Amino acid sequence: NAGVTQTPKFQVLKTGQSMTLQCAQDMNHEYMSWYRQDPGMGLRLIHYSVGAGITDQGEVPNGYNVSRSTTEDFPLRLLSAAPSQTSVYFCASSTGEGSLHFGNGTRLTVT
Amino acid sequence: AQSVTQPDIHITVSEGASLELRCNYSYGATPYLFWYVQSPGQGLQLLLKYFSGDTLVQGIKGFEAEFKRSQSSFNLRKPSVHWSDAAEYFCAVRGNNDMRFGAGTRLTVKP
Numbered sequence: 001n002a003g004v005t006q007t008p009k010f011q012v013l014k015t016g017q018s019m020t021l022q023c024a025q026d027m028n029h030e031y032m033s034w035y036r037q038d039p040g041m042g043l044r045l046i047h048y049s050v051g052a053g054i055t056d057q058g059e060v061p062n063g064y065n066v067s068r069s070t071t072e073d074f075p076l077r078l079l080s081a082a083p084s085q086t087s088v089y090f091c092a093s094s095t096g097e098g099s100l101h102f103g104n105g106t107r108l109t110v111t
Numbered sequence: 112a113q114s115v116t117q118p119d120i121h122i123t124v125s126e127g128a129s130l131e132l133r134c135n136y137s138y139g140a141t142p143y144l145f146w147y148v149q150s151p152g153q154g155l156q157l158l159l160k161y162f163s164g165d166t167l168v169q170g171i172k173g174f175e176a177e178f179k180r181s182q183s184s185f186n187l188r189k190p191s192v193h194w195s196d197a198a199e200y201f202c203a204v205r206g207n208n209d210m211r212f213g214a215g216t217r218l219t220v221k222p
Contacts, residue, residue: 033209040120042201042214043155050208058209059112090154097162098143098205102154 002026006091006103013081013110021076021106023091029101031094032074033058034066036087037105043090049074081110113138113206117213124192125221132187132216134202143205144185146176149215150198158200161185172196194220 007022025032033048035058045058049068063085065077074093078085088107092100114137124130136142143162147155159170166178176187185202197220202213 031208035212040214042115042117043212045209045211048209056208059211092155098210099145099157099160100147100155100203100210102156104154 004091004093004101004103006089006106008106009104011106011108013078013108015082015110017081018077018079019081021078021089021091021108023074023076023103024072025074025091025093025101026072027093027095027101028071029093029095030071031098032068033092033094033100034064034074034076035090035092036060036085037090038087046076046089078108081108083110086110112209113142113204113211115202115204115211115213117200117202117216119216120214121217121219123219123221126194127191130187130189130192130196130218132200132202132218134185134187134213135183136185136202136204137183138204138206142185144176144178145203145205145210146170146174146185146187147201147203147212148172148198149201155201158187192218192220194222196220 004025030051034046035043047066049055091103116135145160146158161178199215
């Protein structure tokens with residue numbers, strides 16, 4: 001069982017570069033979400049999706065875009081990376097009852 | 112929007128001692144509440160959840176939590192801590208379409 005798969009595991013970007021963090025799940029979950037984790041701040045919700053074609057903003061959406069063209073995939077795009085986006089990013093999916101299944105994270109450093 | 116407060120940033124307990132991690136939430140409706148654990152360098156794993164019914168819920172690894180509506184609390188407990196319980200613990204509350212997390216409590220276990 002793959003569960004939630006995130007790639008890459010590590011990434012270093014220069015300020016202004018763009019990139020896409022990939023997230024895929026094989027559990028047929030309708031709900032998917034992206035969080036960032038920073039020391040002392042817990043996990044903060046960036047964007048989420050309740051199904052293919054539907055996305056919405058979370059607590060900290062600025063600087064990030066998402067799309068949901070299929071049930072399985074929910075990529076997170078950084079259009080112009082900034083040092084403030086240095087963080088660990090987690091993708092998660094869930095069934096209707098709400099327990100989140102997390103990927104193993106992507107550690108992003110922006111210099 | 113809903114919110115979660117975990118008052119203790121860091122707790123140290125001796126192996127074999129009891130543990131209680133505090134969690135207070137804010138949400139206008141009946142909350143769905145969760146506790147997750149994160150070992151170093153790992154993603155988050157669900158320990159237990161509360162949706163309705165019995166206010167004392169049992170989880171994995173010998174953990175339990177008690178929902179107290181009057182105190183807006185959902186504290187996590189374990190009668191006897193093992194060295195392998197050293198990790199970071201997150202309380203979370205689910206709203207309509209999103210889950211919000213507390214800042215986390217880091218648990219250190221002394222031999």
